[in-house]
Amino acid sequence: xxxxxxxxxxxxxxxxxxxxxxxxxxxxxxxxxxxxxxxxxxxxxxxxxxxxxxxxxxxxxxxxxxxxxxxxxxxxxxxxxxxxxxxxxxxxxxxxxxxxxxxxxxxxxxxxxxxxxxxxxxxxxxxxxxxxxxxxxxxxxxxxxxxxxxxxxxxxxxxxxxxxxxxxxxxxxxxxxxxxxxxxxxxxxxxxxxxxxxxxxxxxxxxxxxxxxxxxxxxxxxxxxxxxxxxxxxxxxxxxxxxxxxxxxxxxxxxxxxxxxxxxxxxxxxxxxxxxxxxxxxxxxxxxxxxxxxxxxxxxxxxxxxxxxxxxxxxxxxxxxxxxxxxxxxxxxxxxxxxxxxxxxxxxxxxxxxxxxxxxxxxxxxxxxxxxxxxxxxxxxxxxxxxxxxxxxxxxxxxxxxxxxxxxxxxxxxxxxxxxxxxxxxxxxxxxxxxxxxxxxxxxxxxxxxxxxxxxxxxxxxxxxxxxxxxxxxxxxxxxxxxxxxxxxxxxxxxxxxxxxxxxxxxxxxxxxxxxxxxxxxxxxxxxx
RNA sequence: GGGUCUAUGGCGCAGCCAGGUAGCGCACCGGACUUUUAAUCCGGUUGUCGAGGGUUCGAAUCCCUCUAGACCCGCCA
Numbered sequence: 001x002x003x004x005x006x007x008x009x010x011x012x013x014x015x016x017x018x019x020x021x022x023x024x025x026x027x028x029x030x031x032x033x034x035x036x037x038x039x040x041x042x043x044x045x046x047x048x049x050x051x052x053x054x055x056x057x058x059x060x061x062x063x064x065x066x067x068x069x070x071x072x073x074x075x076x077x078x079x080x081x082x083x084x085x086x087x088x089x090x091x092x093x094x095x096x097x098x099x100x101x102x103x104x105x106x107x108x109x110x111x112x113x114x115x116x117x118x119x120x121x122x123x124x125x126x127x128x129x130x131x132x133x134x135x136x137x138x139x140x141x142x143x144x145x146x147x148x149x150x151x152x153x154x155x156x157x158x159x160x161x162x163x164x165x166x167x168x169x170x171x172x173x174x175x176x177x178x179x180x181x182x183x184x185x186x187x188x189x190x191x192x193x194x195x196x197x198x199x200x201x202x203x204x205x206x207x208x209x210x211x212x213x214x215x216x217x218x219x220x221x222x223x224x225x226x227x228x229x230x231x232x233x234x235x236x237x238x239x240x241x242x243x244x245x246x247x248x249x250x251x252x253x254x255x256x257x258x259x260x261x262x263x264x265x266x267x268x269x270x271x272x273x274x275x276x277x278x279x280x281x282x283x284x285x286x287x288x289x290x291x292x293x294x295x296x297x298x299x300x301x302x303x304x305x306x307x308x309x310x311x312x313x314x315x316x317x318x319x320x321x322x323x324x325x326x327x328x329x330x331x332x333x334x335x336x337x338x339x340x341x342x343x344x345x346x347x348x349x350x351x352x353x354x355x356x357x358x359x360x361x362x363x364x365x366x367x368x369x370x371x372x373x374x375x376x377x378x379x380x381x382x383x384x385x386x387x388x389x390x391x392x393x394x395x396x397x398x399x400x401x402x403x404x405x406x407x408x409x410x411x412x413x414x415x416x417x418x419x420x421x422x423x424x425x426x427x428x429x430x431x432x433x434x435x436x437x438x439x440x441x442x443x444x445x446x447x448x449x450x451x452x453x454x455x456x457x458x459x460x461x462x463x464x465x466x467x468x469x470x471x472x473x474x475x476x477x478x479x480x481x482x483x484x485x486x487x488x489x490x491x492x493x494x495x496x497x498x499x500x501x502x503x504x505x506x507x508x509x510x511x512x513x514x515x516x517x518x519x520x521x522x523x524x525x526x527x528x529x
Numbered sequence: 530g531g532g533u534c535u536a537u538g539g540c541g542c543a544g545c546c547a548g549g550u551a552g553c554g555c556a557c558c559g560g561a562c563u564u565u566u567a568a569u570c571c572g573g574u575u576g577u578c579g580a581g582g583g584u585u586c587g588a589a590u591c592c593c594u595c596u597a598g599a600c601c602c603g604c605c606a
Contacts, residue, residue, distance in 0.1 A: 010547080012547095015547075081605090081606050082605085171602080172603060193605075216604075216605070241605075261532080261602085263601095263606090265532085265601095289533075330546060342542095365544095479566070488566085489567095490567085492566080509567070509568090
């Protein structure tokens with residue numbers, strides 16, 4: 001591979017940006033400002049996958065800028081979507097009565113935002129802020145209220161028959177051969193979906209509707225019987241997803257949008273609508289797989305396995321999230337909090353490559369790794385490398401030291417010669433790794449089988465540890481006690497590890513006992529005698 | 530019914546999207562060190578890269594077919 005074949009920073013993001021540019025040039029469009037878009041769901045608690053959509057779109061924006069173009073990320077909250085079901089863990093808020101209402105018209109159950117939808121969007125925006133992503137925030141509710149899509153809605157409704165047929169042809173959904181792809185919000189009961197559009201009055205730009213019972217999932221939602229007209233430029237109502245993106249792409253002049261494979265069909269239809277009905281070439285796309293929960297491993301029962309950015313950041317750095325999202329886009333991936341330690345180390349490794357401390361022979365791979373490092377730092381990499389401490393090591397130490405953790409773990413790291421000075425960065429790492437060890441290394445109190453001989457030996461050890469003067473050699477003491485009581489030293493050590501650490505192995509036990517404190521260990525052991 | 534992804538030592542995975550020496554962790558084996566456990570350190574073994582075909586000087590990587598599994602869509606957004 002030669003130098004000139006490498007585009008930008010050599011990552012998939014650069015390749016995508018360059019494809020986008022070539023396409024724009026071929027289309028002959030103005031490239032003064034290349035907008036990229038990310039949709040934010042607002043009906044449920046945002047998963048890390050929703051964050052990924054925006055983070056990756058931001059990556060493309062960075063790549064475009066790096067190639068010399070101006071770009072901007074629009075984060076668009078779909079807060080006119082109706083609430084379809086009550087999310088896990090939110091049963092107690094009495095949201096039943098708000099089913100089918102736009103999430104921006106439902107009060108915030110937590111009382112801290114102007115609506116339910118804004119509360120949810122805000123969790124995502126907060127996540128973006130925390131990892132350093134910059135964006136222009138827009139809301140569906142404002143977009144429709146201000147009539148920003150009215151021309152596109154008009155064109156779409158005038159062509160509804162053609163569109164309905166095409167939807168049926170492309171994805172096999174026949175619904176829009178019968179109904180208009182526009183859902184008014186009922187002026188009487190505020191519900192979406194119950195109000196069924198029956199007719200479009202093109203001259204007045206109004207949609208006639210009737211509010212009646214409808215099925216959402218397996219439940220029936222009551223309509224109020226209201227018959228009304230909705231002005232597409234003023235009144236609340238929204239396009240069906242199958243055509244809405246296209247309208248938005250044209251109105252906002254969007255040139256790139258990534259999408260998850262779950263909405264592949266919608267994108268296919270919207271691309272056609274944009275190209276053929278609205279006569280505005282659809283944006284460049286990339287499809288990504290969904291993150292899946294780890295099969296069989298229940299990581300966080302209480303939280304229902306939802307991985308939010310906020311939860312992730314209790315254990316991992318913002319960069320670990322960015323690395324996860326930028327290292328790859330293809331491929332199905334099972335994701336869990338137990339990926340954090342690996343990502344934390346991988347970041348350090350990338351940093352070493354970037355600063356030349358690790359040699360990489362393959363030139364293309366070197367460029368790619370360096371590029372990835374730069375993207376993880378949002379193309380603003382540090383001037384010098386940070387101090388590296390292995391995350392897993394800190395987790396192990398945090399497991400041992402629960403009291404005065406920061407101080408004692410730091411001291412151990414200094415003793416081991418892993419670090420030269422205590423640094424705030426390391427403190428943060430101890431905090432993260434400490435949270436991780438608290439959450440995932442719950443040691444079930446192992447049932448330790450002790451016979452009388454073992455108990456006697458244990459008792460002798462307790463007495464030996466529980467004296468005031470310093471012990472010369474705890475390691476040897478343990479060994480001697482085992483031997484003189486007819487226990488295999490191997491078995492005796494195993495018993496001690498089981499009691500102290502809940503595992504059958506561990507660090508060299510003499511110095512380890514000193515670290516924890518002799519008296520403390522004596523106390524723990526005495527509970528088994 | 531339509532679609533997407535995945536398949537790489539015993540186990541878990543990376544590498545594939547821009548073809549160029551098949552890698553990592555765990556496990557396993559050997560050695561060093563410690564009077565003796567464990568830990569640690571050093572070294573080592575383990576592969577028809579799911580099957581078959583094609584492109585190429587060269588394929589885990591690109592293309593086609595097949596097999597198995599997972600997921601998504603076929604309510605709605």
